[in-house]
Every structure is written in C-alpha cells, then in structure tokens.
Amino acid sequence: MTTVAHSRTDAHAEHAPMSFWRKYIFSTDHKIIGIQFLFVSLFFLLVGGILAMQIRWQLGFPNTPMPGGKILPETYIASNGVILPEYYVQLVTMHGTFMIFFAIMPLLVGVYANFLIPLKIGAHDMAFPRINMWSFWLALLAGLIMLAGFFVPNGPPRCGWTMYVPCSARSDLSGVTTGQLLWSVSIVVLGLSSVMGSVNYITTVINHRAPGMTWFRMPLSVWALFITAILGVLALPVLQGAAIMLLFDNVLGTHFFDPVAGGQALLWQHLFWFFGHPEVYILILPAMGMVSDIIANGSRKPIFGYHSMVFAIIGIAFLGWIVWGHHMFMSGMNPTLGSTFMVSTLLIAVPSAVKVFNWMGTMWRGNLRFHVPMLNAIGFVSMFTIGGLSGIFMAATPVDIPLHDTQFIVAHIHYVLFGGSLFALFAAITYWYPKMFGRMMNPGLGKIHFWLTFVAYNLTFFPMHIIGMGGQMRRIYDPTIYDFLKPQQPLNEFISYAAFALFAIQFLFAFNFLWSLKFGQKAPQNPWDDNGMEWSLPNPAPHGNWERTPNVYRGPYEFSSPEAEARGSDFLPQYVKLPTDRDPAPAAGH
C-alpha cells in the first residue's frame, strides 16, 4: 500500500496554518478536539452539579421553599417554591444521566483519549481525524438534545438514570412523552459518537505507534484508554439497541418491554446492565491509567509491577462483561444466577487490589513530590479503595438484600465516581494543562482546592453510608414521611451543608482553570520532569505534533535509574537517545 506510506511522510503538508474556524471550531487536530471535549464536558459537569444541589436541598430541607426556586416553571416547583415530587425524580434522573454520559465519560475518554493517545505513542494525529471531529460534534449534539429535555412540556424523564421499564416505556405511567423520546435519541447519538471515537482510539494505538513504542513500552494511561476503547466499542451498541427498542415502544407502539403484550420488563434491565457494567469500567479505567502515570512521576520511581498493572486492566475489563447481574439481585432474576454473578463480581476485587497494591508499592520509599496532580492522585487511590470496599458489600447477595436501593449505593457510586474518577480528573487536568494551554495552573490554589475538596467530599458522602444502612431509600423524595427515617434527618441536613460547601469549593478550581488560561505562569517544556513522549514537544504542541516521527528508546517509567543518574537527573524520557541506544527499526508502511 504505497500511498499509505506516502501520506505518512507528507503529513506536514496537511498541517499548514488554517483559518480560525478550521483551527479551533471544525478542527481535526486531536489536541483541539480534546480541548473542545474538555470545555463541553466541564459545562455538563456544572449542569450535573447544579442538579445535585437541588437534590440536596430537597433531602436536607424537605417542604422548605428552595432559594431561587421561583424562577422555575410550575411543572417543576410549587407556588410556594417547594420542589415538586415529579421534579425531584427528574433531578435525580438527569443528575445521573449528565454526570455519567456527558461529564465523567467524555472527560475521561473524550478529552484524554483524544489528547493523550497520539501524544504518548508518538503519532502525528489520530488514524481518522475527520471521524474524530464528528465524534465530538455528535457528543455535543447528544448533550444538547438531553438538555433540551428540560425545556419541553413536563420536562425530562422521571424514571432514574437507569430508565427502568415499564415507567420509561409508558407515558401514562411517567407522565413524560417528549422528554422520554429526547433521552432515547440522545443516547443513540451519544452511542454513535462513542463508537466513532473508540474505533479511532483502537486503530491509532494498534497502527500508529512510533518506532520503538512496543506494546510494553506504552504508558499505563494509554493501555487503560486502549482497553476502555475496546469496552466502549462493544458496550455502547448494546445500549443503543436497548434505547432504540425503548424509543420504538414509545413511538411506534412496539411491545418489547410491555408485559401485557408478552414483552419482558426484565429484558431492559439485562440489556441496560450488560452495557452498564462495562460502562462502570469505562468510567474508572482511564482514571486508573492516568493516576498510574502521575503516581510514578510523583514518586520518582518506576511504576511497581508494570506488567501486572497491564494485566489487571485487561482482567478488570474482561470480568466487567460477566458481572452485570449484580445490579439485579433484587429484580426477580433467578437466585441461582445471582450466586454466579456474586462470585464473578467478587473476583474483580483481585485485579483491583493488585492495582491499589501496586500504587502503594510505587510510592513506598519513593522520593515523593507532592505536587497538585500527585495529591489528587493519592486522593484517588484512597477514595477508590473505600469505594471498592463498599462495592464488596453489595457484591455479596445476602448483604445486598438490605442495602440495595438505599443511600449506601449512592455513597458507593460517589466514592468511585467522584472520589475515584473526579479526583483523577483534577489530577489529569492539572498535570496536562501546560501541554494543552502552555501555562501552569496555580499550585497554591490547586493545593487549597484539593484539601478543601477532600474534606468536604468525605463529609458529604461518608455519612450516606450511615443513613443508607439506616434504611433511607435511594431516590426518596421526602425522608421525613417515615418515622424510622426521622431520627436521621439532622444527618441529612449535615450532608446538605457539606454538599453545598463542596459545590462552592469547585468554583476555586473553575477560577484557577480560567484564570491560568491567561495569567498562569508560562510552562517550561517539561514542567513535571516526566518521561512521556508528549514532553519532547513545545507547550502547547503544534498541529501534527512532531516534525519527524520520533523514535522511542525505552519504557515510560525510567525514574531514578542508574542511566538517569549518570545524566545528573532522576528521570530519563522515552525520547532521549543515549550513546548506548540504537535506533529502532523504522516502521513498515501500513
């Protein structure tokens, strides 16, 4: 395929200067697309946060008028300003939907798979830059369709983010028609976007690694993003299929999930969670990968057990396919099947524990540098451990029976998604900010933000374990209607105050992020003394990345090695050629 080799060598002819629109809006540059994803998903993170605050208002202060609630339409809020039960369920539904599909998932995959994969494997761009652009625009379109749900009669769906049938399949039960359609359409579009992105990531990692970048010289972040892309490419279509069936049940009058006509309500749960559990790992594996890179850097030591880390990622991803039933122990599914799912779920603790052990092994006796990314990465490890341990509670069927669908679940998911993924994202955003924008985020503000978040976060979510064990239901509108929940109300109020503080603290991060765009300290080329290929480029990196395809001479974790110390530093980047190094064999055209 001579032409392919040809297009590779003159890649730079295509990377000529372009107009503003082509450069920043309809860009095919993987770095710009990553940054577009970053701004869009931070916006949706804010949307999800605002919804969460309203949930906390209702739980902490039921039947009290919400400040500023009067501006909302009367389908959402009573005339005295109290949140209506219907709106409360919509808040819960859309908080979950936005945070999972439009904040955390695009932040991890959309932003960092796009931004990091080509930079870290020494590629000039993604394999299919135009499909990459489409992937971003479809994701934005999906987000806007989802957001539009708030502006149609009766608002967005009222069935929880898991969209269980029959509630979601029958508008006479939920009272929502248009909003339900928008949800299904948005999910189908998002699925398309994810598949396009994932096809790109997989192809790029397999085919576009620079000479010398062998599989086991790839940084763990790239490994994790690669495996995540495989999960995405196989899991999202299942959700799309399910969402299409749901859409047809609503629009065409089909009976997939309608038990009256012989359909099966449980089918939706199986389809949703068959997607949903791999999705859980889509939401955590990239975080684990990036944290691995940052912890090795902050510890100035090679990552402990590199190969076991890779196989743990693969193991988690594989096991993720055979555990979906643990979301359905109480659904009326065959209990024998439940035991199978329990065993496979408990097995996941093994590779997860391997990872936690390896992170601690990396830090053990390291020359620790507590920069902001490192602090957040350590926050990730500690919080993910708590979240992982509470996961074992629910994995065991007997324990899950009383705990399922309580606030304990809410605590668990936030320990892995906020304490896990979001801390990893704070780490990643700070860490690769100079590569994106050429400036550093303010480290002082970053440290204050980390510590305040860490404290407020635990004050918010830890007590949820307690009220969950006390029996408070997961999506209950007003806990004070039950006598047995009344004694917990002060704790609910406390959680709400902590949550408001947690939300307010995030503006510190937003301020730091926006302020540093213009006024941050100019970043040196390699601000964290890191080994990754991306630091051989100026900050921000130009379109097309490298002038000539770079060579890779070693693995990504050569910290404090004798060769590095011989050079008078404690790190040895992958792109540095020592006198003893030989150039890798040039890549064959493909």
Add this chain to the structure above:
Amino acid sequence: MTHATQTVDSMRPPFPAESGAGVYSNKLGMWVFLASDVMFFTALIGSYIVLRFGAPGEWAKPGAVLNVPLTAFNTFLLICSSVSMVKAYAAIQDGKKYFLRPVPGKTLRDGGLKFWMLVTILCGAAFVGVQLIEYFKLVHEGFTPAGFRDGSLLAEHAAADPIKYGLAVAGLYGSSFFTMTGFHGFHVTCGVISMTYLYFTKVLPEKYSPQDYRGIEVIGLYWHFVDLVWIILFTIVYLI
C-alpha cells in the same frame, strides 16, 4: 562522538517497529467498527431470542404472515450483490478499471470494476426497494410494529386461526420483525449510499489501482458483513 558510537550495544537487535495489526488503518478501523455492529445486532437478536422463548404463546407459523418466497428472492439478490462485490474486488486487483470489454472468441464480455460495482449497487438498491414494497404490503394487510391492526385483513384471519397466525404474541412478532429487518435495511441503505458516493468520486474517475484499492476492500468488508447478518435474520425471522 566516535567514542559514543563505539559503545552502541551491537549484541541487542534494534527494537522492532511493531507496526500493529499488519493491515492499513482503514481496514483495521472497519474491523473494529464491525465488531461494534456485531454487538448492536446481538442486542436486537438476543432480545428476539429471549422474547420468543419467554413469550406466552406460539409465534406465527412460517409463511403465515410474511411472504417467504418474495424475501427468498430478495435474499438471492443480496447474495448476488456479495458475489458481484467480490468480482469488483478481483477486477481491481487485476487492474481492470473498465466497464465491459470484449474478449476474443467469446460472446460474453469481460466485466471490470465499473461494471461489477454498478451491479452491486443496483442489487443493494433493489433489495431495499423490495423490502419497502414488503413493508407497505404488510402494513396494508394490517401487520404493524404494534401487532395486527384492528379491523384489518390479517386481524380477521388471525381471529379465525389464532394458532397459525400467533395471535397471542402478534405484538412481539411485529416489534421484533420490523425492528430487526428495519435496522438491517438501514445498514443496506447506508452501504448503497456509500458505494454510490465511491462510484462517482473514485470508481468512475479511475482513482483505484491494483496498488491502492482500499476503499473497495473496506466497503466490501462492510457489505459482506451486512449480507451475513441478513442470512441470519432471514433464517430466524422468516424460516423458523
């Protein structure tokens, strides 16, 4: 520097480039996309199996509602289009960019890329056309995604012979039939549109050569996949 070059460790071979899957990226990307499409159809077909086995009644007998001979002909059309796709692929591998060319001593002329791609596109388009006719006919007779329409011809037949027409689960039958065949038809339509686009931008201007016919190979993979899915759907929806 001369000293430095002498210290290069000649005992170690240079690290291999490990250039990946050994195929060009477009083809690899199509493989990955097809893996994803397999999962999409798995969701639909898997649901069909679950619904059919868990249904409270017997499915309609093969041929009672659906026109099997018509669809068998349609299946034949789609298989023909797969054959012509292979012929197109073989033609460009041999450098035959032309439409038809006389062969000395034979009455039949030799088809090139332009001919076989056109045959593929026409067969694909005909498949979609026949499927649309089938849909219109079914809906006219009263078979809809929601089941048998009240007061329609099929509803009367079904009332007379509920076992043959699977009256108890007609809703499920309609749901799964239209969704599965509909999304397959959507895939065929996408394929026909893509091939038509390639036909005018690449095939007619003779942009493909025996050295580079990636577009033909990649769309061919997609086309054979769609064909394969149809053979499964035809078997499980129409024949059993």
